[in-house]
Amino acid sequence: xxxxxxxxxxxxxxxxxxxxxxxxxxxxxxxxxxxxxxxxxxxxxxxxxxxxxxxxxxxxxxxxxxxxxxxxxxxxxxxxxxxxxxxxxxxxxxxxxxxxxxxxxxxxxxxxxxxxxxxxxxxxxxxxxxxxxxxxxxxxxxxxxxxxxxxxxxxxxxxxxxxxxxxxxxxxxxxxxxxxxxxxxxxxxxxxxxxxxxxxxxxxxxxxxxxxxxxxxxxxxxxxxxxxxxxxxxxxxxxxxxxxxxxxxxxxxxxxxxxxxxxxxxxxxxxxxxxxxxxxxxx
Amino acid sequence: xxxxxxxxxxxxxxxxxxxxxxxxxxxxxxxxxxxxxxxxxxxxxxxxxxxxxxxxxxxxxxxxxxxxxxxxxxxxxxxxxxxxxxxxxxxxxxxxxxxxxxxxxxxxxxxxxxxxxxxxxxxxxxxxxxxxxxxxxxxxxxxxxxxxxxxxxxxxxxxxxxxxxxxxxxxxxxxxxxxxxxxxxxxxxxxxxxxxxxxxxxxxxxxxxxxxxxxxxxxxxxxxxxxxxxxxxxxxxxxxxxxxxxxxxxxxxxxxxxxxxxxxxxxxxxxxxxxxxxxxxxx
Numbered sequence: 055x056x057x058x059x060x061x062x063x064x065x066x067x068x069x070x071x072x073x074x075x076x077x078x079x080x081x082x083x084x085x086x087x088x089x090x091x092x093x094x095x096x097x098x099x100x101x102x103x104x105x106x107x108x109x110x111x112x113x114x115x116x117x118x119x120x121x122x123x124x125x126x127x128x129x130x131x132x133x134x135x136x137x138x139x140x141x142x143x144x145x146x147x148x149x150x151x152x153x154x155x156x157x158x159x160x161x162x163x164x165x166x167x168x169x170x171x172x173x174x175x176x177x178x179x180x181x182x183x184x185x186x187x188x189x190x191x192x193x194x195x196x197x198x199x200x201x202x203x204x205x206x207x208x209x210x211x212x213x214x215x216x217x218x219x220x221x222x223x224x225x226x227x228x229x230x231x232x233x234x235x236x237x238x239x240x241x242x243x244x245x246x247x248x249x250x251x252x253x254x255x256x257x258x259x260x261x262x263x264x265x266x267x268x269x270x271x272x273x274x275x276x277x278x279x280x281x282x283x284x285x286x287x288x289x290x291x292x293x294x295x296x297x298x299x300x301x302x303x304x305x306x307x308x309x310x311x312x313x314x315x316x317x318x319x320x321x322x323x324x325x326x327x328x329x330x331x332x333x334x335x336x337x
Numbered sequence: 338x339x340x341x342x343x344x345x346x347x348x349x350x351x352x353x354x355x356x357x358x359x360x361x362x363x364x365x366x367x368x369x370x371x372x373x374x375x376x377x378x379x380x381x382x383x384x385x386x387x388x389x390x391x392x393x394x395x396x397x398x399x400x401x402x403x404x405x406x407x408x409x410x411x412x413x414x415x416x417x418x419x420x421x422x423x424x425x426x427x428x429x430x431x432x433x434x435x436x437x438x439x440x441x442x443x444x445x446x447x448x449x450x451x452x453x454x455x456x457x458x459x460x461x462x463x464x465x466x467x468x469x470x471x472x473x474x475x476x477x478x479x480x481x482x483x484x485x486x487x488x489x490x491x492x493x494x495x496x497x498x499x500x501x502x503x504x505x506x507x508x509x510x511x512x513x514x515x516x517x518x519x520x521x522x523x524x525x526x527x528x529x530x531x532x533x534x535x536x537x538x539x540x541x542x543x544x545x546x547x548x549x550x551x552x553x554x555x556x557x558x559x560x561x562x563x564x565x566x567x568x569x570x571x572x573x574x575x576x577x578x579x580x581x582x583x584x585x586x587x588x589x590x591x592x593x594x595x596x597x598x599x600x601x602x603x604x605x606x607x608x609x610x611x612x613x614x615x616x617x618x619x620x
Contacts, residue, residue, distance in 0.1 A: 066599035316349035
């Protein structure tokens with residue numbers, strides 16, 4: 055039994071939103087996450103949808119801003135949103151830059167000093183966190199999906215493609231789809247993984263889709279007014295890679311939308327319906 | 338023509354969310370507000386629904402947290418959320434306490450030194466802000482309603498009851514309904530209005546409803562787990578006052594809900610439908 059601490063709790067759309075912390079063995083320190091339990095979870099275990107957030111976010115942005123709870127309550131699925139990195143690790147420089155270190159774990163298992171002692175976000179997301187959730191909440195352990203935003207969209211794509219048996223479906227808002235080809239990804243991968251680009255490929259969605267593909271249609275929404283579209287996100291690279299291997303992809307360019315949670319909130323219902331379908335909650 | 342400055346703008350639910358500042362003559366300094374223009378506003382003027390926020394809030398909390406834009410877009414009404422006080426006025430002590438001064442204008446016209454030079458929130462809300470909105474946005478000036486939360490619920494109730502010709506409908510989340518009987522109200526009224534309680538009565542919803550009433554049903558949602566329910570909000574006092582004068586009131590106690598935006602977001606759709614009905618947008 056894993057010990058988790060309830061930090062605070064709120065009733066929301068007839069369900070229960072909780073903020074939690076726990077001592078993570080994977081990340082070797084305290085980690086935080088939020089869980090929204092829909093009203094249906096008081097009666098029986100429910101499917102779980104994980105949301106991975108973007109650079110600078112914590113575990114709370116998604117629950118405060120995305121407006122997802124109403125749809126989770128409607129369809130009867132649990133939402134889980136973890137923090138985006140370990141914090142307060144005493145790694146020198148962890149708080150010095152917004153795009154590496156605190157708030158920027160990039161969902162990889164770091165192999166390089168000094169990051170490797172704590173920055174094991176990939177294993178945390180696919181192994182430890184689900185165990186914590188399945189042990190402590192009324193979750194259906196075999197009914198799980200994943201989505202995310204920006205850096206978290208990258209995280210969702212790589213977690214899903216590398217673990218298709220764990221995740222019934224994947225979607226993303228404005229994901230970093232080709233981190234090996236953008237400065238955010240290159241900087242983070244260099245620091246966390248070293249300069250051997252062989253190791254990077256397993257964390258690059260555009261590489262992975264050509265190697266392993268995915269068993270269901272990938273949904274991506276991308277705003278055309280997103281300031282990071284052409285430099286960092288590169289959905290065209292991912293689209294091309296999907297085309298080459300006939301990977302079903304529903305890439306929707308949304309005119310005029312930017313990178314913010316106002317964009318996410320506009321299309322959150324579509325994404326939750328996408329997952330509810332693959333989780334067997336709706337037709 | 339009033340000059341307003343666009344601080345930032347976001348597309349949201351096919352409409353436009355803008356953050357604005359302007360030089361207020363009423364408050365004698367810069368004031369800030371947000372406006373959500375639904376997609377219908379590109380075709381024709383639309384009704385306007387004002388939201389007044391609670392203690393410590395700024396103009397942005399409502400637009401970030403309440404999830405109101407989706408319903409404003411659906412029914413075709415504009416949302417306007419002003420800041421809760423003047424800021425940076427150089428009044429000595431304006432930032433020293435969270436329940437008076439900055440973030441705590443209480444929607445009154447201050448008569449006391451030093452506050453009266455800037456703290457004219459009542460006149461700002463009912464006169465200057467609507468003029469700014471009607472001049473700069475595609476608003477139907479005669480189709481206006483108002484609602485709010487906590488201190489802003491108090492503000493909405495007094496603005497509506499004192500100006501029934503301006504507001505077609507009023508509603509509130511966990512409003513301060515009898516400020517003369519709670520410590521928040523007494524403290525603020527003493528500082529802003531002086532100790533002559535005659536002047537307080539025109540800013541107390543439970544007093545006002547007995548004097549002037551209101552022309553349509555007042556909708557109030559109140560969480561039963563709200564930590565401020567019995568000390569500060571006192572909906573029972575307002576209910577009693579309404580009963581005495583046969584004022585139609587729909588006071589809904591919502592079991593287990595607290596004072597947070599998670600509570601507001603749960604019932605925001607009901608409130609917007611309430612106003613959409615009185616604004617002639619739905620049956």
